[in-house]
Amino acid sequence: MTHLFDLSGRTALITGSARGIGFALAEGLATAGASVILNGTRADTVTEATGRLTSKGLKALGRAFDVTDPQAVADAFAQWDRDGVQIDIVVNNAGIQFRKPLVELELADWQRVIDTNLTSAFIVAKEAARRMIARGTGGKIINIGSLTSESARATVGAYTAAKGGIKMLTRAMSAEWAASDIQANAIGPGYILTDMNQPLVENAAFDAWVKSSNPSHRWGKPEELVGTAVYLSSAASSYVNGQIIYVDGGWLAVL
Numbered sequence: 001m002t003h004l005f006d007l008s009g010r011t012a013l014i015t016g017s018a019r020g021i022g023f024a025l026a027e028g029l030a031t032a033g034a035s036v037i038l039n040g041t042r043a044d045t046v047t048e049a050t051g052r053l054t055s056k057g058l059k060a061l062g063r064a065f066d067v068t069d070p071q072a073v074a075d076a077f078a079q080w081d082r083d084g085v086q087i088d089i090v091v092n093n094a095g096i097q098f099r100k101p102l103v104e105l106e107l108a109d110w111q112r113v114i115d116t117n118l119t120s121a122f123i124v125a126k127e128a129a130r131r132m133i134a135r136g137t138g139g140k141i142i143n144i145g146s147l148t149s150e151s152a153r154a155t156v157g158a159y160t161a162a163k164g165g166i167k168m169l170t171r172a173m174s175a176e177w178a179a180s181d182i183q184a185n186a187i188g189p190g191y192i193l194t195d196m197n198q199p200l201v202e203n204a205a206f207d208a209w210v211k212s213s214n215p216s217h218r219w220g221k222p223e224e225l226v227g228t229a230v231y232l233s234s235a236a237s238s239y240v241n242g243q244i245i246y247v248d249g250g251w252l253a254v255l
């Protein structure tokens, strides 16, 4: 039965994986047998993160490139083509947060959040899916959503719009790619203990709100997302398409 979740022989690209949720998912997929490719915008942090995985005997490579830049993404895939690296799994995790009321939000900041959190998923998945379809090998696309894929929170309007878009882009991908045996799904993390959320953790009122708003009465840990990522990356989810699985302590399930 465990072979269902075995990722041996698969290569997974995880965007935004030098830290936080992305790094935890890269480590988890590698532990499940995948060869992982870490990504970030800075070569030094990507190299450091990659080294943390290889020092544990895990199969990991790193490549720093800007996932919002179509040419940089095309160049990365072209290099993997030349190197004979076949990307079987893509985790579109790259994301930023920018907290400001909509009436004060500058267009440039709106665009930066949309580009990083939503458009990059389109750019990267398009390059991967074109190759998966041409090879006839199928594949896995896992987009990282959010509670804000479902419900809005004031002051994170651009992020909410992007994460809502992630849910529907995931369904659009499944509409077009399921026939090619590509399963496109999403994971919707709850409030997770990450660097991005550290200002919220340190805010006593916000911390109390998070703990009172989900029946588990606690923040989640990045490694608690790994099981769902392995499931959606594996043969165990071969007939699952267009879904978003919330890993949120039960937040969205209860009043």
Ligand code: GCO
Residues within 6 Å of the ligand: 097, 099, 145, 146, 147, 148, 153, 156, 159, 188, 189, 190, 191, 192, 196, 197, 200
């Ligand atoms: C915020 C947080 C959230 C979480 C997560 C919740 O400012 O409210 O950053 O956006 O990161 O997305 O699912």
